[in-house]
Amino acid sequence: MKNTNSLKRSYMINKALTYFFLILGAVIMIFPFLWMILTSSKTVPESMLIPPTFFPKQLMLDNFKEAIASLPFANLYWNTILMVFFRVVCAVLFSSMAGYAFAKLKFRGKNILFGIVLIQMSLPSQIFIIPQYQMVAKMGMANTIFALVFPGLVSAFGVFFLRQAYMSIPDEVGEAAYLDGCNQWQTFYKIMFPLTGTSVAALTIFTAVFAYGDLMWPLVVNSDLKMMTLSSGLSTLRGQFTTNFPVLMAGSLLAMLPMVVLYLIFQRQFVEGIAGTGGK
Amino acid sequence: MNNKLSAAARREENWGWFMVAPTIIGLVVLNLWPFVQTLYASFCEHEGFGHYKFIGLQNYVDMFMNAEFWKATWNTIYFCILTVPVGIALALLIAMLLNANVRFKGGFRTIFFLPLVCAPAAVAMVWRWIFNGEYGILNQILGVKIQWITDPKTAVLAVAIVSVWSSIGYDAVLLLAGLQNIPKSLYEANSIDGAGKVQQFFTITLPMVSPTLFSVLIMRLMASMKIYDLIYMMADETNPALTDMQSLMYLFYRSSFVAGDRGYGSAIVIWTVGLILLVTLVQFQGQKKWVTYDI
Numbered sequence: 001m002k003n004t005n006s007l008k009r010s011y012m013i014n015k016a017l018t019y020f021f022l023i024l025g026a027v028i029m030i031f032p033f034l035w036m037i038l039t040s041s042k043t044v045p046e047s048m049l050i051p052p053t054f055f056p057k058q059l060m061l062d063n064f065k066e067a068i069a070s071l072p073f074a075n076l077y078w079n080t081i082l083m084v085f086f087r088v089v090c091a092v093l094f095s096s097m098a099g100y101a102f103a104k105l106k107f108r109g110k111n112i113l114f115g116i117v118l119i120q121m122s123l124p125s126q127i128f129i130i131p132q133y134q135m136v137a138k139m140g141m142a143n144t145i146f147a148l149v150f151p152g153l154v155s156a157f158g159v160f161f162l163r164q165a166y167m168s169i170p171d172e173v174g175e176a177a178y179l180d181g182c183n184q185w186q187t188f189y190k191i192m193f194p195l196t197g198t199s200v201a202a203l204t205i206f207t208a209v210f211a212y213g214d215l216m217w218p219l220v221v222n223s224d225l226k227m228m229t230l231s232s233g234l235s236t237l238r239g240q241f242t243t244n245f246p247v248l249m250a251g252s253l254l255a256m257l258p259m260v261v262l263y264l265i266f267q268r269q270f271v272e273g274i275a276g277t278g279g280k
Numbered sequence: 281m282n283n284k285l286s287a288a289a290r291r292e293e294n295w296g297w298f299m300v301a302p303t304i305i306g307l308v309v310l311n312l313w314p315f316v317q318t319l320y321a322s323f324c325e326h327e328g329f330g331h332y333k334f335i336g337l338q339n340y341v342d343m344f345m346n347a348e349f350w351k352a353t354w355n356t357i358y359f360c361i362l363t364v365p366v367g368i369a370l371a372l373l374i375a376m377l378l379n380a381n382v383r384f385k386g387g388f389r390t391i392f393f394l395p396l397v398c399a400p401a402a403v404a405m406v407w408r409w410i411f412n413g414e415y416g417i418l419n420q421i422l423g424v425k426i427q428w429i430t431d432p433k434t435a436v437l438a439v440a441i442v443s444v445w446s447s448i449g450y451d452a453v454l455l456l457a458g459l460q461n462i463p464k465s466l467y468e469a470n471s472i473d474g475a476g477k478v479q480q481f482f483t484i485t486l487p488m489v490s491p492t493l494f495s496v497l498i499m500r501l502m503a504s505m506k507i508y509d510l511i512y513m514m515a516d517e518t519n520p521a522l523t524d525m526q527s528l529m530y531l532f533y534r535s536s537f538v539a540g541d542r543g544y545g546s547a548i549v550i551w552t553v554g555l556i557l558l559v560t561l562v563q564f565q566g567q568k569k570w571v572t573y574d575i
Contacts, residue, residue, distance in 0.1 A: 018377050018380050021373070022377050022382065025377075025388075025392065026388060026391045028445070029394060029395070029445070030391060030394075032406045032410060032445075033406070035406070035417060036409075039409065047415065048415045049415075052415070052420055097302065098299060098300045098303035100299060102300065105295060107294075107295075107296030109297075110296065113300055113304050116304060116307050119311075119312070120311045123311070123553065124502070126506065126529055126549050127314075127315055127549050128311050128314040128315060128318070130314075130317075130318060130321065130545060130546060130549075131314030131317040131318060132310060132314055138330065150310070153306050153310060154302065154303045154310065156307060156311070185295065209397055212399060213398075213400055213401075215399075215400060215513075216508055216529075219533075219537075220537050230402075231399045231400070231401040231402075234401045234402055235401050235513060238513060239516055239518075245409045245412070245415075248405055248408075248409065249405075249409060251405070252402040252406055253402075256402045259397045259399070260394070260397060260398065263397040264390075267386070267390045270393070271389060271390070271453055275453040
């Protein structure tokens, strides 16, 4: 009797501790976002009060107006959307084709060519940046959307990832389609590609989040403020408003918002997409 | 050779080549050739307009004689020491908490994962405000007056805190998947023996999750060695602690694109890649001692 009571008590203590640490962790994760939102509605003197006030005295959009006035947010959103869109389309299209070929077709040189894919995957992207920038500059394409997309025209990681998806489809599926009179392209396009939906969704999310957060390449290649992405554009605010944190918080919020909204809508797909790809 | 292939096999081969062509051409032009160029450029002086003059090992000699370079190398290693063990330990703790039958598991997962979808530039901006020496909320809460980002003593630590905060949810989700693969029967058999929780952790949980732990470790190490964006955002050129928090990749960026010394920049990036390779190899050697693949 005594024994079960103490067992029950230790179980309760365990539960309580588990929730305590999880909630503590969640508060630490949420707080910076909350503080950003609260600060974005404060006046500058209000943000500098000591001791600080938690809630702003008023709900105001002045800081957002000022952020938009000092940074061409419409351009930044549009550039970011186009960059992400083209990078995703290229990654999905070319990687699906190559992933299918590497997984299902026999051709000479396959192993050597796949070796090139593996080499690219194992090298950090910074090792390519200077020559890539020189190519863009030589083409006269600096400060364009094309320049933003350029390093993402093909994705070695996407090929590797989708190859695995195609390998998990039994060979019989393709053979059946082939016997029904489909040629290789039709087999790929009509039968096999639709079967990789989950993996394509994961690659899409991974590519989008990575491109959206990338900072060094857009900074290097597009120096014209109107051609920057949300990330690189936001970084220019850092020197402009050294002490006006309410405006900086408003700008950060504007830069974060689109992806966070998408994330909250497609939580499961995002978590599984990013974690499931194994990352880079 | 060609004649021996049947018509169908030849068609298949052509399709194969056709379908990998865009990717392979892209990789050769965008990655393989640039890699060779960077390697070559590290032995050259950049004379402007993409013209390079071969100068042998001069860039490497300059680099190894340069105190700022060694400081950046140390900062990068110090950053790894601060972020990798603590980050992975905390991520494992969160994963274990989530793995214990809790309510709102999905909700917690969503919250811990949130920083992953935020651009590092925006995340860093928010933390600059939290860390602010005069009015930052962190100093107010702790009741101290630390110049987190501009004091050479705390600058790397500040970036490390942001980095751990940003990546912990990702590592926890990966580790949670590893934990969920451990058969419940292992714990049940063990608890009959009356083994304590702590002992259970070391005899069952840790060995069973060690392969996942290893892949998270390698990934986190590689990412930490390449740290750039958070430091770029927190250390502007006016920051007095700039050289005290500058990582190798930030030094690479400043040398190549701010100072325009692309040969020297190439040497730095080659050095960094070599260092990453070395650290990874050491880890792959070390894993034999603690990673269990077959139970």
